[in-house]
Amino acid sequence: MRDILFCGAGFVLAMVALGLIRILRGPAAADRMMAAQLLGTGGIAGLLLAAGGGLAAAVDVALTLALLAAFAAVAFVKSGTPPKLDKSPTGEKG
Amino acid sequence: MSIEVALNILTIVAVSGGAFFFLAGTVGLLRFPDTLTRLHALTKADNVGLGLIMIGLLPRVAWPFDALKLIVVWVLVLITSAVSSQLIGRKLWRGGDGS
Amino acid sequence: MTIGVGFSIALGLLILAVAVFTIGTRDSFAAVVAFVVYGLLLSLGWMNLYCPDVALTEAAVGGGVTGALLLNACARVRSEKTSDFKKSPRWIGRGLAGLLCLALSSGLVAVVILLPNPAPTLAPEATRSLSVTGLGNPVTAVLMAYRALDTMLEKVVLLLALVGVWSLASDRFWGGRATFGHLPEPDRPLIFLTRVLAPVGIIAGIYLFWVGADAPGGAFAGGAILSAIWILVFFAGLSVVPAVGSLGLRIVLSIGIIIFLAAGVAGISMAAGFLAYPEGFAKPIIVVIEVAMTLSIGATLGLLVAGPPGQSLKP
Numbered sequence: 001m002r003d004i005l006f007c008g009a010g011f012v013l014a015m016v017a018l019g020l021i022r023i024l025r026g027p028a029a030a031d032r033m034m035a036a037q038l039l040g041t042g043g044i045a046g047l048l049l050a051a052g053g054g055l056a057a058a059v060d061v062a063l064t065l066a067l068l069a070a071f072a073a074v075a076f077v078k079s080g081t082p083p084k085l086d087k088s089p090t091g092e093k094g
Numbered sequence: 095m096s097i098e099v100a101l102n103i104l105t106i107v108a109v110s111g112g113a114f115f116f117l118a119g120t121v122g123l124l125r126f127p128d129t130l131t132r133l134h135a136l137t138k139a140d141n142v143g144l145g146l147i148m149i150g151l152l153p154r155v156a157w158p159f160d161a162l163k164l165i166v167v168w169v170l171v172l173i174t175s176a177v178s179s180q181l182i183g184r185k186l187w188r189g190g191d192g193s
Numbered sequence: 194m195t196i197g198v199g200f201s202i203a204l205g206l207l208i209l210a211v212a213v214f215t216i217g218t219r220d221s222f223a224a225v226v227a228f229v230v231y232g233l234l235l236s237l238g239w240m241n242l243y244c245p246d247v248a249l250t251e252a253a254v255g256g257g258v259t260g261a262l263l264l265n266a267c268a269r270v271r272s273e274k275t276s277d278f279k280k281s282p283r284w285i286g287r288g289l290a291g292l293l294c295l296a297l298s299s300g301l302v303a304v305v306i307l308l309p310n311p312a313p314t315l316a317p318e319a320t321r322s323l324s325v326t327g328l329g330n331p332v333t334a335v336l337m338a339y340r341a342l343d344t345m346l347e348k349v350v351l352l353l354a355l356v357g358v359w360s361l362a363s364d365r366f367w368g369g370r371a372t373f374g375h376l377p378e379p380d381r382p383l384i385f386l387t388r389v390l391a392p393v394g395i396i397a398g399i400y401l402f403w404v405g406a407d408a409p410g411g412a413f414a415g416g417a418i419l420s421a422i423w424i425l426v427f428f429a430g431l432s433v434v435p436a437v438g439s440l441g442l443r444i445v446l447s448i449g450i451i452i453f454l455a456a457g458v459a460g461i462s463m464a465a466g467f468l469a470y471p472e473g474f475a476k477p478i479i480v481v482i483e484v485a486m487t488l489s490i491g492a493t494l495g496l497l498v499a500g501p502p503g504q505s506l507k508p
Binding site for chain 3: 006033056
């Protein structure tokens with residue numbers, strides 16, 4: 001059973017490797033980010049399969065990966081517009 | 095048929111189904127003609143593929159906390175992939191691809 | 194060749210390929226995305242070597258926080274077309290750099306391959322003394338008890354990095370707030386995402402910090418997740434970045450180091466020496482230090498991503 005799950009993990013990893021081609025080629029920046037998202041999800045799946053329910057910490061690492069993949073996607077979406085330096089000082093009460 | 099064998103069969107079937115959806119998602123990401131269509135393929139693999147793999151792994155982890163954590167991870171990935179694909183799609187639609 | 198060994202080799206080759214692509218690509222944005230993927234694959238690699246603590250920290254810091262930092266930096270560099278990228282170092286400079294990198298890598302490879310088998314290790318001694326510290330996780334014991342001085346100095350370095358980032362602001366903005374430079378439109382999907390992620394993230398961060406005493410986790414991973422949630426709140430426009438000059442912020446940033454130092458100095462009088470813990474009180478003191486450190490790390494990492502202040506406070 002562990003071997004089967006390990007094979008499954010290897011397969012998902014192979015899919016992740018194929019998805020990297022999209023990072024290489026993708027004409028738009030969004031293509032690259034989407035490939036990274038797929039890799040994140042594939043990484044979570046591969047991690048859980050390779051651990052096979054044995055290593056309890058694997059689920060914690062998967063949780064961290066899920067949270068941070070979302071965060072990286074939001075950072076990408078928000079980094080598109082270039083920063084505007086505030087020329088006129090705005091008086092905001094801190 | 096004992097419960098062990100049934101659970102093992104469930105694991106194998108679910109994990110195979112999940113792996114198939116990951117394959118479909120990756121093929122979609124590589125072969126679809128347009129960024130927006132690739133986004134569509136991506137979310138299918140995320141949600142269904144990971145979900146099936148989670149279902150397959152549920153009999154193998156320790157009850158109840160690890161199983162609950164697995165479900166939380168899956169729901170989290172569901173929600174975040176839905177919202178982030180909407181955000182990425184909106185950014186593409188408005189014409190700023192950033193490249 | 195067993196499946197496990199094949200898996201490890203495949204993962205190693207994949208990491209190498211992504212690293213080569215990150216360095217070799219011309220598009221800076223592609224390099225940043227590849228770097229995030231590299232962090233993810235490294236984290237998987239650490240899990241493959243049965244090091245969950247390192248994998249957690251790599252996923253949290255290398256994947257998420259550093260990725261956001263680099264994405265921000267990439268966007269800023271692209272918008273300012275002031276620097277001249279056409280000048281590249283001459284051949285002799287590049288050759289020298291290449292030689293140095295080659296020497297460093299060969300040295301590291303030689304050290305790892307030429308280790309005697311079994312390799313000398315202090316792991317049994319580390320686990321033998323665990324009961325004295327009251328902790329269950331040997332990695333946390335090494336970080337907080339055996340080598341607490343290193344951990345404290347790491348936090349000082351982190352704070353210095355933040356001061357370095359702040360010093361990039363122009364004089365008139367000093368003391369002001371960092372701006373991400375985004376259009377202040379009400380971003381409904383993002384607000385929804387923050388409202389869903391924030392409770393889960395805060396609980397996950399506190400859980401990871403708390404469970405670090407007996408299982409993989411710890412202050413750094415917990416703090417990194419908390420900082421990611423904080424930055425998400427900024428992105429959604431639900432809160433304003435605190436001003437650099439505010440006293441409350443500065444206290445939160447330095448509370449970790451202050452409490453660490455206080456525990457260290459108290460150790461001189463109450464126990465064997467600097468940063469020694471008195472008998473039986475090791476775990477409560479460690480927990481107090483870790484709480485303060487988690488707060489500081491979360492705030493510091495969040496402000497590192499926010500960047501230098503770009504908006505002044507006073508009219």
